[in-house]
Amino acid sequence: MKKTLIVAGAVVMLVASGCSSKPNAEELQQLESLKAEVASLEREISTKESEKSALNRSIADKSAQLNQCEQDTKVVQERLKGM
Amino acid sequence: MENQIMNVVRRMSLVALAALVMVTGVLAQEMTKDEWQKQMNEWTAKRDELRSKLNTLQAEVDQLKKTDAEKVAAIKKCNDNLLALVGATPESERAFAAMLDQIDSKVNELSRLSNQDLWARKGEIDDVQKMIDEARNNKLSLLPKYYDRLKEQQNRVDALRRSLESAGMQTYTVGTWARDRDCLWNIAKKPAVYDNAFMWPKIWQGNKDQISNPDIIKPGQKLKIPPKGELTQDEKAAARSYWQRKQAAGSAQ
Numbered sequence A: 001m002k003k004t005l006i007v008a009g010a011v012v013m014l015v016a017s018g019c020s021s022k023p024n025a026e027e028l029q030q031l032e033s034l035k036a037e038v039a040s041l042e043r044e045i046s047t048k049e050s051e052k053s054a055l056n057r058s059i060a061d062k063s064a065q066l067n068q069c070e071q072d073t074k075v076v077q078e079r080l081k082g083m
Numbered sequence B: 001m002e003n004q005i006m007n008v009v010r011r012m013s014l015v016a017l018a019a020l021v022m023v024t025g026v027l028a029q030e031m032t033k034d035e036w037q038k039q040m041n042e043w044t045a046k047r048d049e050l051r052s053k054l055n056t057l058q059a060e061v062d063q064l065k066k067t068d069a070e071k072v073a074a075i076k077k078c079n080d081n082l083l084a085l086v087g088a089t090p091e092s093e094r095a096f097a098a099m100l101d102q103i104d105s106k107v108n109e110l111s112r113l114s115n116q117d118l119w120a121r122k123g124e125i126d127d128v129q130k131m132i133d134e135a136r137n138n139k140l141s142l143l144p145k146y147y148d149r150l151k152e153q154q155n156r157v158d159a160l161r162r163s164l165e166s167a168g169m170q171t172y173t174v175g176t177w178a179r180d181r182d183c184l185w186n187i188a189k190k191p192a193v194y195d196n197a198f199m200w201p202k203i204w205q206g207n208k209d210q211i212s213n214p215d216i217i218k219p220g221q222k223l224k225i226p227p228k229g230e231l232t233q234d235e236k237a238a239a240r241s242y243w244q245r246k247q248a249a250g251s252a253q
Helices: A002-019 A025-082 B002-028 B033-085 B090-111 B115-120 B122-137 B144-166 B184-189 B197-206 B233-252
Strands: B170-173 B222-225
Touching (some): B090 B122, B090 B144, B197 B222, B197 B233
């Protein structure tokens, strides 16, 4: 009886595992390509974010230069009036 | 005997069955189609999200590049207008900046001199002052960056003059010959002056503005007494020239 139960259980497991379908090699490759594309996109985003930060710094610097030039212009106009 | 063989076969069968069950269990841990599909869905969603983020970032970067270029153009326009305001061109501004560099260089050189050497080259302080005055007459000096720089240069020249004055620059009021026996030789010999009669050319050269002939000084004249030190090349040359003239005059008589 005991042996019969063990054999039956084993047969059920074998049948159950054999019946569930698995992805084929092409499908697994598809998943790997997708993961690689995501990694590449993450790198590109990181590069773009660095570029964006550099541009923001450059614009802030140029805004300060422009502001300084406008102030200088006002000062020179005042000094010219005083001449 | 037969029973024993049967028992061994049964046991072996059970062991084989157990091994088969274990292998099946391990194989069952591999990805199933459903799990693959689930992962595909997750990674696809992530990829789409990243693509969208990258597109947004690209648009932002393009806009920032445009803004940056606009700022460059605005700065150039502002600088051009500023130069036009003072009637200058980029070339004349460069020449002006070079002149200020030259003033800096000269002031630095003079600032490193000892008071004695500074006294000997005091004419160069006047030259620098002329350059500063000339720069001030240029409208470019109204630009804050040059205005402040010239102000600083003027302060340094003023400091040079002060250090020249405070470096033991005494004055001596010439007495009468009858009472004081004052001539450049005797004045230089006084302990309170140089305590060395041979230093008389120093007093002469330090007072060229009021002594043309070193044999003639007048009572009441206020002479500047340059700081003590060796005679400079100019002072030695002046003394030589004086003695040569004296010798020539003596020979003529």
